[in-house]
Amino acid sequence: MSQETGINQLKRRDFLRAGLVFGAGAAGLAAGYAAVPDAFARAVYAAKQGGVANDNVLVMIQLAGGNDGLRTVVPLSDPTLHDLRPKLSGPMVSQALPLTTDFGLNHNLSGIKGLWDKGKVAIVQGVGYDNPTFSHFESIRIWETGDPTRRQVDGWLGRTLATAYDSNGHPLTGCACGTTDVPGALRDLQATLTVIQDQKKFGFTGGSEVEAAVGALYKGTPGIYGALFDTAIATANDTIATLRTSSASYQPMADYTDKVKLVYSSKNQLAAALQLAAELIVTGTGVKLLHVTLGGFDTHYTELNRHDDLMGYLDSAVGAFYQDLAAHGMANKVLIATWSEFGRRPKENASGGTDHGAAAPLLLIGDPVKGGLYGSAPSLTGLDATGNLKYAVDFRSVYQEILSGHLGADSGEILGATFDRVPFLQAAVAAV
């Protein structure tokens, strides 16, 4: 059988078109994200010289939907809270787990409170940025790219992969666990990374013959998606090989469960995702940057139970993860950090929920942190014109500390600027 070979040389115009194949979506286009990166003009898989050599690991946990900061780190002694939230404030203050006289953790964060008591939790309060947007998707993109001016299209962790590590041929350097698509924070056309929704199901059901055929099929694929396709298949094949070894040698040393009480069932299996993260870390796969997500934080409605349940889910999953790492002697290498696109409106709405807000606290957890409160809690009486909390710490200050202090990466290059320090780490690693 003879076949035509239907390809021709891709022109530069097509490379430029390729810049947007990630599909910012109509919302993104309208918001000005149509700027096309010139990344394809650079060598996409260029190997990195002089990369970072320390063996620290970062695990980012996205609390998607906008986590309510006031219900996470609760102001205990401000009477304004009750005026703003007559329905939501009562139990949240009386049941909170006190950290200081003025602040307490959500009562369902008892495991994280236990780690706080051991000095392993740093809380940065009042984190946000100038002129906050109240759109989920704009704010997510700002946090993912580390750029409130919305010009940057690559993710901050993706840029870290691309500038600080040699991810070429080591696809597990960056890994999103428990999802099917590439999180924006890890996205960079020059970075290779893996996405694993469910480790047990990750692999070709047709066996090694199929694996080989698909590997041969996806080589030099033409068209604007060609490089994306080929990389995804090559990455999948490398990952399958790595997982074969790692799952054989990994024994979980903690009780991970996703069978938790929630008002709505969760799209994400946070505990399973963190268990996979633990496996990748403790079996020495070379993983550096991990990303997991827990959704459901967009609590416009019946927030009381929903948010408490989500806090409980986060707490049990993070608790198991830390315990597992510690039992494997790896807790000193791993920094866990939460992020969310925004906090919520201090004043509650008619639905017993809260609308989109602004500044909120971030949690940093693990042996590398120097426990305590950082930043400053926004005033409940000095709200901004939209009725929202004013930020005190630029979120990129937190990124900067993680990049330079924990990963030993060049934060100035990755973030494009320097920010005020938030010294929440025990000891900074040696710079590159």
Added chain:
Amino acid sequence: MQNLASSHHASGTDWVSPLTSESARVMHLLRRATFGYTRTQLEAALSAGFNKTVDSLIETKPVEPPVLAAATTPGGRFAIGTLQQWWVDHMLTTATPFAERMTLFWHGHFTSDYRKAADDTFMYWQNLTWRRIALTNLNSMLMQVTTDPAMLRYLDLATSTGQNPNENYSRELMELFTMGAGNYSEEDVRQGAKALAGWQLPQPDSIATVVVDKVKNVTQKLPVYTSQKAGVFNQKRAFKGSVSFLGTSGALDTQAVIARILAQPATAPFLAAKVAQHFVTPQPDKAYVNRLGDSFRGSKYDVKTLMRAVFTSPEFTAAANYRALLKSPTEFMVHASNALGATGLSKIVVASGSGMGQSLFDPPDVNGWPNNGSWISSNTVVERVNFVTAALGHVKGALPPSKDATRQQLDGVLGPQTANLLNQATDEKSRWFITLVSPEFQLK
């Protein structure tokens, strides 16, 4: 281990567009406007030609899916898989696949998920409504979207009041459904929320007492609906007074809010851009979007006019836009089933969606599903391959001739690797496997 550097160097090539030929244009149209085709469907379209096929796609009245018996289950508490399979079965068998393609498009646009809607009967109704309005007029569509029970739950309008409004629906109505971020102010969101408050869920036909825990003998009273209903407006919960919304002041009701949105210059291009990204090119240029937007607005927001403008635009069949789009998981799987002429694959289709990133009635967030390149990751490509393995394992009896598939499904435009592997394959099943897992078949 793959050598990524060399794969990059080899990838500086593009497909040769066959779209100068009428038959290729017809196949291109069917791949984008429907869920692919069986041989019979393709032959009918080829004999009608491109223009007549556009006419019949747009002008044929959508065929309703069969009634879903489970919809009268108290509280809509039936398995979501039942609803997913009901829809996929209809996608596979319908005589009006363009209506299904548009219903899927609107499902990703005016999106809701079954978890928060918390009543699968409401999700079933939403699907029926989206199909009925899929090719109508944005003005009436927005009224139906606003008062749709699943939407009232999903974006919280059902619990909002004029006195203490919930902003969720007001914001997403403008940001995601019509205008796009940056084209309204935060004050518009707040004022819009006041004006929209008052809608509630419809009254059920009866209340059933259902045992929810047999061991502990726990019962629950759940609503039963014997027919489809829309939300109802409760004047007592509405805002009493004047609002200032998108440049107008007064006592605005929902219809007036929609009218203000349709009067904004951002609305038509916003929707035109999204349609173009899903049907034409991942990055439509501004002039094209404005042209489509002008035709949409000029027709008083008639969706048929917009879709006709899309399919008959030179951009739709431009060489640069050949294989410029990626099939969504649902499109890919239904296309594959049709190409195989196979029925009875809907269970596999439903079971395979999640690993590729698309579970029907369960979008990742209020922005629906991402598109094109966002469908590609190490996880999703493996799952696409696994679907083909499962589908070919399930097909009983003879497969259609694979040599025809090269031309009918892949236009005879093959990359070197696909061509090599097809030449090397020794049996029909292997050739079908390569055809369906090939990059060519993932694209449209």
